[in-house]
Amino acid sequence: MSVVKIFASFSNLLFILAIVPGIFLPQAAQTVSFLVLPALMIVQALTLLRFPGGGFMSQKNLFPEPSGAT
Amino acid sequence: MNYLILGNLIILGSIFLIPDEKLWVGLVLVAAVPPAVSVLPLGLKLQTDKILLLEGLAGAYIGAIILMPLIGIAFLKFIPVQYDKLIILFFTLIVLPLILSRIAVDRNWDSRIMQYQGTISNVCFFIVFYALASSNANLIKEWPLEIILISVLAFSVIFLIWIVLTLIGWFYKISPSKIKSLMLLGTMKNYGMAGGIALYLFNHEAALPALIFSVFMFGQVTLMKLWARNDLPD
Numbered sequence: 001m002s003v004v005k006i007f008a009s010f011s012n013l014l015f016i017l018a019i020v021p022g023i024f025l026p027q028a029a030q031t032v033s034f035l036v037l038p039a040l041m042i043v044q045a046l047t048l049l050r051f052p053g054g055g056f057m058s059q060k061n062l063f064p065e066p067s068g069a070t
Numbered sequence: 071m072n073y074l075i076l077g078n079l080i081i082l083g084s085i086f087l088i089p090d091e092k093l094w095v096g097l098v099l100v101a102a103v104p105p106a107v108s109v110l111p112l113g114l115k116l117q118t119d120k121i122l123l124l125e126g127l128a129g130a131y132i133g134a135i136i137l138m139p140l141i142g143i144a145f146l147k148f149i150p151v152q153y154d155k156l157i158i159l160f161f162t163l164i165v166l167p168l169i170l171s172r173i174a175v176d177r178n179w180d181s182r183i184m185q186y187q188g189t190i191s192n193v194c195f196f197i198v199f200y201a202l203a204s205s206n207a208n209l210i211k212e213w214p215l216e217i218i219l220i221s222v223l224a225f226s227v228i229f230l231i232w233i234v235l236t237l238i239g240w241f242y243k244i245s246p247s248k249i250k251s252l253m254l255l256g257t258m259k260n261y262g263m264a265g266g267i268a269l270y271l272f273n274h275e276a277a278l279p280a281l282i283f284s285v286f287m288f289g290q291v292t293l294m295k296l297w298a299r300n301d302l303p304d
Contacts, residue, residue, distance in 0.1 A: 011188070014196045015288055019281075022203025023211070029204035033269060036201045039194035040266045041162045041170075046187050047107050048171035049180045 071256035072130045073137055075231060077101040081145070083223045093216055095149055095272050096279035097223075099264045102141040104134040106258040107191065112291065115298040118251040126255040135164070155271050163263070195262050202265040202281045205274035220279050224286040231256045258287055 022029075084097040105127055113123040174180045183190075203210070210217065232253060239249035265280030 011192045012288070012292065014192045015199060015284075018196045018199035019203045019285065022200045023207045026204035026207035029201065029207070032197055032201040033205060035197045036266045036269055037158075037162050039197040040263055041166055043107065043191055043194045043262065044163055044167035045170040045174075046183070046191055048167055049174060049183060049187070050110065 071126065071252055072105045072259065073101075073133065075256050076227065076259065077141070079227045079230070080223070083227060087219045087223055088216060090216055090275075091149075092273060092275035093220065093279055095146060096264070096268050096276035097220070098141060098145045099268050099276065100259060100261065100279050100283055102134075102138045103260045103264040103267075104130045105255055106260050106287065108291065109254040109258055112294060112298075113251060113254055116250050116254070116294060117247060117298075118254060119245070119247040120251075122248055123251040123254065126251065130255070149272075151271065159267060159271065163267075198262045198266050199281070199284065201269060202277045202284075205269060206278050206281060209275065209278060217278070217282065220282045221286070224283045228257045228286060228290060257290065259283070261287060 078101070080097055080101040084094055088094050088097060109123065109127060113120060171180075174183060235249055235253050235256065238244065239246065261280040261284035265277040265284070268276035268280060
């Protein structure tokens with residue numbers, strides 16, 4: 001049951017949804033390629049938000065709930 | 071751990087296993103990127119040594135500013151690179167995120183944004199991995215030998231580091247929390263970033279190693295979550 005729960009988590013489902021349709025339905029490749037850099041920029045900015053002023057003093061800020069396979 | 075062990079093992083393995091130049095470029099990029107963002111939340115789940123994990127992650131990200139260009143110069147000096155794209159990458163992945171995050175922190179938007187941080191990151195990585203998979207769809211369907219070789223490399227590198235760290239921990243009586251921290255830092259890289267850079271700067275074939283490594287990391291993260299669930303009552 002816990003295996004199913006882990007596989008059915010939002011981040012894992014999104015990862016599988018990215019890979020499998022990416023291989024078998026690649027029609028949107030050109031469009032999505034333009035969004036790669038903005039997406040990476042947002043992820044980088046969000047990562048840096050984990051280190052706010054005085055963030056090292058509060059571990060709660062640095063270790064939020066687990067998410068994502070990446 | 072991340073650069074010294076994992077990065078060197080990936081480059082060393084790829085020298086012997088991967089003759090294709092485009093895939094080699096992708097593997098060098100995989101070796102050059104810093105650790106995965108998810109090591110922090112996963113570290114919390116696995117009850118790792120948080121300070122060690124944080125120091126390692128921060129050190130690797132600061133070191134990446136110096137190490138990424140150095141690895142590029144050392145291994146990719148004969149590969150033609152468009153310098154305008156490099157400048158765009160520098161602004162998109164370093165300067166703009168720094169400015170945006172400081173603006174958000176100064177105006178106290180960070181607490182509101184952090185509520186949706188997981189969802190936003192997942193959607194962004196969905197875009198990145200869909201782009202990587204769809205741009206390599208034809209190549210993956212052909213299933214060349216290189217895919218198997220990169221898979222063997224990814225599995226063996228992760229497995230080797232796990233075994234060696236477990237043995238070191240057992241032999242020198244190092245606490246499991248420290249070993250788990252080193253395992254996370256030593257086996258997980260930011261493959262989304264590696265693939266995105268490869269796709270933008272080089273070609274879609276160069277993004278394939280990052281995609282293959284990310285599939286193995288997906289398996290590893292799932293196993294670790296299962297391990298954490300078995301270890302912890304909550």
